[in-house]
Amino acid sequence: MSSIRGFASVSAAALLVGVLIMTSLPAGVQSIGVCYGIIGSNLPSPHDVVQLYRSLGISSMRVYSVEPPALNALRGTGIGLILGTTNADVALLAASASHAASWIQTNVRPYYPDVRINYIAVGNELTGSAAQSIPNAMRNLIDALRAVGLGDIKVSTAVRMDVLATSFPPSAGAFAQSYMTDVARLLATTGMPLLANVYPYFAYKGNVGEIDLRYATFQPGAPPVKDSGSGLVYTNLFDAMVDAMHAALEKAGAWGVRVVVSESGWPSTGGVAATMQNARAYNQGLIDHVAHGTPRRPGPIEAYLFAMFNENQKPGEESERNFGLFYPTKAPVYPVYFRGSGRTANHTLP
Secondary structure, X not given: OOOEOOOOOOOHHHOEEEEEOOOOOXXXXXXXXXXXXXXXXXXXXXXXXXXXXXHHOOOEEEEOOOOHHHHHHHOOOOOEEEEEOOHHHHHHHHHOHHHHHHHHHHHOOOOOOOOEEEEEEEEEOOOHHHHHHHHHHHHHHHHHHHHOOOOOOEEEEEEEHHHEEEOOOHHHOEEOOHHHHHHHHXXXXXXXXXXXXXXXXXXXXHOOOOOOHHHHOOOOOOOOEEOOOOOOEEOOHHHHHHHHHHHHHHHOOOOOOOEEEEEEOOOOOOOOOOOHHHHHHHHHXXXXXXXXXXXXXXXXXXXXXXXXXXXOOOOOOHHHHOOOOEOOOOOEOXXXXXXXXXXXXXXXXX
């Protein structure tokens, strides 16, 4: 994740966040959601979090496990949801159709349709032998949903970029392991998307001398990059990464499968190029960009920013705790303008 240049200290009350209130989201219009992580000791209540989403016109949310207080707070709001299974659930869901049916009865039926569950994500960034269980877990959940008349809820899995054996140039994208070919073909058969966590920040961090920061953060002035295989020209790293995933899907025989970007963001402090200015440039750039699609797949993209809040209990480097758009006080870390399809309104955030 990349960061923006440091802002001077300003009071939270002085940060105005422009919001385009989403009165509706017509078919084909881009959608920006925000991931709601809860690995923090000082976060607002789920009710307050949902009210913040609504006040900003954020139309979609991703959660990583079944948290009844959050799901109850979402009832009747119309906010679309990616609902995650835990990684520990995946092997059990794969091994037993009855366990999958029980999971749906316990974690989906009590909330749907009051909560607009659009997707179930079978695990998040599973790797190693555990990842081999993903296709069977997906099949069992799909069958369980159809058995109770909830077949409109889509089932997928959230992967990171290292499921690809190669990602540059984008046209060379190909899956590293056979289970991902099984996932791709299952998605093609069921008409469901692949969820992909796409972080230009990490690509930039690992290749500081080779990637232009402007190219990584949607900023003007970066030299374009031509794909020697396809002839397509890229003006930002995000598009190149997403199109590498598109190319891998096509090579797996899943031409019609779209990519939903289930996480993307840039930290505001704590790491290489992790500044408020870079974070704002990237996140605002992504919000503004999703209407346009990628060179390989023009058209609107559905994407989820990571994350709503800085989370002070996340493990790892300091940057991992500073991907939030907001502090736990609900004060914005930096100004971001969410664009929707309705009227324009400005709100001063708390």
